[in-house]
Amino acid sequence: MTRGRKLALVLPVLAFAGVAVLALGVAAGSARSHKQAATFKAAWIYVGPHDDHGWSQAHDQGRLYVQKHLGSKVETTYKELVPEGPQTCQVIESLVRDGNKLIFATSFGFQDCMVSEAKKHPDVDFEQATGTALSKNLAEYFGAAEDAIYLSGMAAGAASKKGVIGYVVPFAIPEVIRHANAFALGAQATHPGAKVRLIWTNSWLDLSKEKKAAQALVSAGCDVLGQNVDSPATGEFAESKGVPWVGYDSNAQTFAPKQWLTAAIYNWGPYYLRRVKAAMNGTWKSGFYYGSLNDHLVGLAPYGKKVSAKTKRAIAAKKAALMSHKFYEFAGPLHDQSGKLRVKKGQKLSVHQLYAMNWLVKGVIGSPKG
Amino acid sequence: MRIERRLAQPRWLMLVVPLLSLVVAFVVATVILLATHHPPLHSFRRLFDAAFLANGALTETVVSATPLAFTGLAAAVAFRMNLFNIGAEGQLYAGAITGATMGLLLGGAPSPVTIAVMILAGSAGGALLAAIPGVLRAFFSTNEIITSLMLNYVMALVIDYLIFDSHSYLRETKGFNASVFPQGKQLPDAATWSSWTIHGLVLPLGFLVAIGVAVGLWFLYSRTRFGFEVQVIGDSARAGRYAGMRTRRKILAVMLLSGAVAGLGGASQDGDFRHQLDPRGLTQANYGYTGIVVAALARYNPFAVVVVAFLLGGLQNAGYTLQGADFPNGLVGVLQGLILFCVLGGELFVRYRIRFERRPSTAAPATQ
Numbered sequence: 001m002t003r004g005r006k007l008a009l010v011l012p013v014l015a016f017a018g019v020a021v022l023a024l025g026v027a028a029g030s031a032r033s034h035k036q037a038a039t040f041k042a043a044w045i046y047v048g049p050h051d052d053h054g055w056s057q058a059h060d061q062g063r064l065y066v067q068k069h070l071g072s073k074v075e076t077t078y079k080e081l082v083p084e085g086p087q088t089c090q091v092i093e094s095l096v097r098d099g100n101k102l103i104f105a106t107s108f109g110f111q112d113c114m115v116s117e118a119k120k121h122p123d124v125d126f127e128q129a130t131g132t133a134l135s136k137n138l139a140e141y142f143g144a145a146e147d148a149i150y151l152s153g154m155a156a157g158a159a160s161k162k163g164v165i166g167y168v169v170p171f172a173i174p175e176v177i178r179h180a181n182a183f184a185l186g187a188q189a190t191h192p193g194a195k196v197r198l199i200w201t202n203s204w205l206d207l208s209k210e211k212k213a214a215q216a217l218v219s220a221g222c223d224v225l226g227q228n229v230d231s232p233a234t235g236e237f238a239e240s241k242g243v244p245w246v247g248y249d250s251n252a253q254t255f256a257p258k259q260w261l262t263a264a265i266y267n268w269g270p271y272y273l274r275r276v277k278a279a280m281n282g283t284w285k286s287g288f289y290y291g292s293l294n295d296h297l298v299g300l301a302p303y304g305k306k307v308s309a310k311t312k313r314a315i316a317a318k319k320a321a322l323m324s325h326k327f328y329e330f331a332g333p334l335h336d337q338s339g340k341l342r343v344k345k346g347q348k349l350s351v352h353q354l355y356a357m358n359w360l361v362k363g364v365i366g367s368p369k370g
Numbered sequence: 371m372r373i374e375r376r377l378a379q380p381r382w383l384m385l386v387v388p389l390l391s392l393v394v395a396f397v398v399a400t401v402i403l404l405a406t407h408h409p410p411l412h413s414f415r416r417l418f419d420a421a422f423l424a425n426g427a428l429t430e431t432v433v434s435a436t437p438l439a440f441t442g443l444a445a446a447v448a449f450r451m452n453l454f455n456i457g458a459e460g461q462l463y464a465g466a467i468t469g470a471t472m473g474l475l476l477g478g479a480p481s482p483v484t485i486a487v488m489i490l491a492g493s494a495g496g497a498l499l500a501a502i503p504g505v506l507r508a509f510f511s512t513n514e515i516i517t518s519l520m521l522n523y524v525m526a527l528v529i530d531y532l533i534f535d536s537h538s539y540l541r542e543t544k545g546f547n548a549s550v551f552p553q554g555k556q557l558p559d560a561a562t563w564s565s566w567t568i569h570g571l572v573l574p575l576g577f578l579v580a581i582g583v584a585v586g587l588w589f590l591y592s593r594t595r596f597g598f599e600v601q602v603i604g605d606s607a608r609a610g611r612y613a614g615m616r617t618r619r620k621i622l623a624v625m626l627l628s629g630a631v632a633g634l635g636g637a638s639q640d641g642d643f644r645h646q647l648d649p650r651g652l653t654q655a656n657y658g659y660t661g662i663v664v665a666a667l668a669r670y671n672p673f674a675v676v677v678v679a680f681l682l683g684g685l686q687n688a689g690y691t692l693q694g695a696d697f698p699n700g701l702v703g704v705l706q707g708l709i710l711f712c713v714l715g716g717e718l719f720v721r722y723r724i725r726f727e728r729r730p731s732t733a734a735p736a737t738q
Contacts, residue, residue, distance in 0.1 A: 085648055
């Protein structure tokens with residue numbers, strides 16, 4: 001008998017043994033899994049990585065805030081890079097199976113699955129960010145980032161010499177359009193007549209497209225960059241070219257230590273903590289929450305060195321006016337790109353109108369259709 | 371020590387080698403999990419649970435497996451002829467577009483008619499797109515890998531354009547929801563593909579169609595003259611031509627077939643799962659590229675493709691269940707990659723064997 005043959009006889013035995021050991025392990029493991037967890041379980045679903053230094057990271061900071069405040073009373077987890085479509089439903093299913101009683105989905109594309117899963121699991125509470133669907137156990141939440149973006153636009157306008165500012169934008173949807181409008185209005189407040197040039201990436205997070213967009217904006221003559229996309233790729237490019245940069249979502253100063261101005265950021269922690277606590281003691285109710293500067297859901301990240309004391313004072317004054325409702329960036333008169341009067345003097349856009357905004361204000365260069 | 375080709379490939383090897391590869395993968399995975407301070411047994415149990423054992427897990431696995439079965443079959447059909455259609459991704463988009471269009475157009479028609487037309491339209495859409503690299507390859511000897519791959523990017527832009535950048539027929543323009551985020555028109559109820567529930571396991575029509583396609587392809591390749599000729603041409607195009615086979619026609623036919631199967635997968639996405647043309651979801655899922663892995667793992671055998679798609683669908687779902695605050699997503703990728711790498715690498719031992727000896731044996735001639 002050759003060595004090869006002997007080996008051939010041993011192989012199936014080994015294979016069988018291996019599989020048997022695995023099966024035993026699986027069986028032993030599942031026997032243990034049935035013990036009931038006493039801690040309250042909550043979960044978050046992200047469209048990008050949890051450490052994207054942008055949108056998803058802001059939500060993950062909120063999750064960690066909850067975990068820090070409630071300690072061993074809660075067990076939080078997240079699912080990242082979840083594709084939209086049937087996979088979302090599968091992820092929610094598995095979260096429910098794992099015993100999560102409150103599930104936050106943080107991208108609009110998750111909404112369809114959130115709606116169907118909420119119907120399927122009436123004993124679990126669901127919260128959808130940036131969406132519109134409501135039911136008994138499905139709540140909606142978002143923040144008036146436009147107010148903070150307006151303030152960050154003021155920093156961009158003050159930093160611009162030529163008055164042409166580049167803004168890297170994901171999708172031509174009302175959320176992004178109102179953010180771009182707020183940014184442009186802010187820039188025009190500190191730099192009258194400033195123009196904001198848009199480039200759409202058609203993706204929330206795409207590092208290479210974002211960098212290319214930033215590149216194109218700078219070669220088109222923009223001397224300050226801003227963004228509404230999730231990653232700090234624009235900032236890295238801005239730093240390398242010596243162009244001042246306004247971020248978004250999270251404090252990403254480390255990516256452009258010299259060129260960093262500021263960013264409109266989200267502070268989801270307190271809201272998440274309130275909701276988790278409510279779900280724990282049974283007082284959770286569905287509803288629509290639109291956080292503001294006043295409840296600190298949105299705000300400005302720390303300023304960089306390039307922001308002058310004068311600009312800081314101007315922003316602080318506008319912030320106070322916004323918080324006391326003496327000022328609102330979407331109050332008339334507002335003109336669109338073609339100069340047509342869209343909001344009359346004395347009128348204000350409602351949140352409902354902001355959610356369907358499909359026109360760009362005067363001074364924005366780009367199409368509201370993408 | 372030397373590696374030589376096996377003269378015969380015993381049947382038991384086909385079963386033992388993949389099993390053993392899995393064992394090796396799990397042993398290596400155990401080491402990695404221990405090194406990163408994760409309990410290996412608990413992790414493996416969660417993996418199996420999420421993919422197959424837990425309540426409702428099988429249903430979810432079938433959902434993930436269905437598109438992979440279609441793209442896997444699409445790749446297998448073409449690769450068998452050494453025709454490398456990398457374009458299943460774009461062909462699936464094309465099928466999703468034509469399928470959804472027909473579903474919407476036939477708004478009021480009875481369900482069986484609508485479903486049948488969607489199936490035909492999806493296949494036609496995929497086949498039409500595949501015809502481009504097919505014709506270029508058959509008549510101009512253009513490299514089909516490049517052309518089919520490039521068309522994937524083109525189709526990704528087209529499908530985005532239809533929903534995001536235009537007011538196309540497929541885009542929903544009415545209602546508050548549609549103004550908040552661009553989306554496809556909801557397909558009528560009649561365009562929802564049927565599904566059957568057996569002991570809690572939901573079998574979507576798409577999955578059954580995929581099995582049917584697998585049977586058809588097996589019959590075509592092992593029982594018909596067409597299949598025989600395709601394989602001869604695949605092994606040696608010149609030999610095929612000398613034997614009087616029409617090579618160009620075969621190349622075109624196989625390309626169309628491959629595209630049609632992928633397109634059918636796109637229509638199944640519309641009808642079975644998404645119920646609208648969903649560019650964001652489809653372009654994020656990478657079904658076409660994963661299908662190539664499925665086909666390779668299945669050694670281009672249509673039945674094996676369905677089984678592998680099922681296993682890979684489970685593995686994919688298990689990955690999402692496993693990842694979380696205490697289990698980095700990167701580690702999930704490492705585990706999935708390990709399993710695939712070991713199983714694909716194990717292939718070597720089916721076709722070759724390793725001999726340990728000082729001098730080449732005089733008894734066994736090593737033929738190449």
